[in-house]
Amino acid sequence: MDNRFTQYFTENRDRHLNELKQLLQIPSISALSENKKDVIRAAEWIANSLKQAGMDNVKVMPTKGHPVVYGEWLKAEGKPTVLIYGHYDVQPVDPLELWETPPFEPDIRDHKIYARGATDDKGQTFMHIKALEAILHTTGTLPLNFKFCIEGEEEIGSPNLDLFVEENKDLLTADVLVISDTPMLEKGKPAICTGLRGLCGLQIDVKGAVGDLHSGLYGGAVQNPIHALVRILDSMRNQDGQIAVEGFYDRVVPVSEEEQEAFRSLGINEEAIRQELGVPEFFGEKGYSLLERTWVRPTLEINGIYGGFQGEGIKTVLPSEAHAKITCRLVPDQDPDEIVALIRKHIEKHTPPGVTVTTQLFDRGRPFATPIDHPAIQAAGRAYEAVYKAPAAFTRMGGSIPIVETFGRLLQLPVVLMGFGLPNENFHAPNEHFHLENFDKGLLTLCEYWFELERTLEN
Incomplete structure (x- = not known):
């Protein structure tokens, strides 16, 4: 890891957290018509942040619903291009009475930042912007070409993004798609998601x-x-x-014995999860484990x-x-x-x-699955291990990011799902939060990944 990046993030941490708070204060709830202006305001905030980070050709592009924010940096001649996807819209906050602090008044306590969107997905999208800002500021250039596609309708199923991608295939063309909107396995254990329901x-x-x-x-x-x-x-x-x-x-499609064995090797403590959830026992499709029920059934x-x-x-x-x-x-x-x-x-x-x-x-x-042996995914595993000092697990996720399958099918590119949230951070629920340990380590991991990906794709 380049010590210049560590120093940059340390010196700018307060500024970055204050900027993140500004973004989290915007109630960009895509499902509610009364928040339409807030959604547009969040899109404009993201666009301005991309410009300040050094991205070019930044624009807020209309759809039949909420807009898509696009930006690019294409000055690495002859190098591959990475498309970064994220979303700036958030879930509704109900039930409001269960929030310990107001959902759009970000609060840092116990080394976590609490707010709607903190982990899903404003916090993780923000990290991508700041990682590239850090590399540009410290080195003057980027190791790869980059494009951003940040939408405002993911939380309502991305109803207009399929058409947007179809109409802008040339604009969005890239060699790899990277998304940070999935959880790690647990604290200190990074995970790369290879399948979504x-x-x-x-x-x-x-x-x-x-x-x-x-x-x-x-x-x-x-x-x-x-x-x-x-x-x-x-x-x-x-x-x-x-x-x-x-x-x-x-x-x-039945899950292979190899993948079932990989699930078992993760050593998930089902009893600890049961106690954390406060349920007397698990219930689900007979004959399947907890991971199988939540990931592949x-x-x-x-x-x-x-x-x-x-x-x-x-x-x-x-x-x-x-x-x-x-x-x-x-x-x-x-x-x-x-x-x-x-x-x-x-x-x-x-x-x-x-x-x-x-x-x-x-x-x-549509559901999505990708082979774990793709070089871009293996490079992500090495980047995680360099920062977290722990091997990355290859997992599936029970949730859905509808546009992932569309991107893979229309743009014909591999998709790398490398998230930094934790499963218990209450995304979609009251008291959503993001562990600042993963905010700090995630920024370094992304910087590490771009250089590791450059080396991987050149070989």
């Missing part, structure tokens, strides 16, 4: 009578939409945690259910409608459109009499 989401709307009814006058004679919804939802999984939608598993989960009277006390009402939101995490080679069609067919088959059921489609994203 895909995603599809539906809302189920059950309609009964034209309006709420008195349960004394009509109870027992009119179908209750909540009862109907519960029956539909209960039909989707059996007691062994298996998904009962016909055809759901047909395209699932598909799911169908109810994310929200509502209908009828929600206030204090009781109201003897027979509600006219009920609703549920469900999402599925998908694995290779499941197709989200096909899974949605299977679920809709299942709902139609299991709808009780006396109600009408409709569905609304939400997020969709």
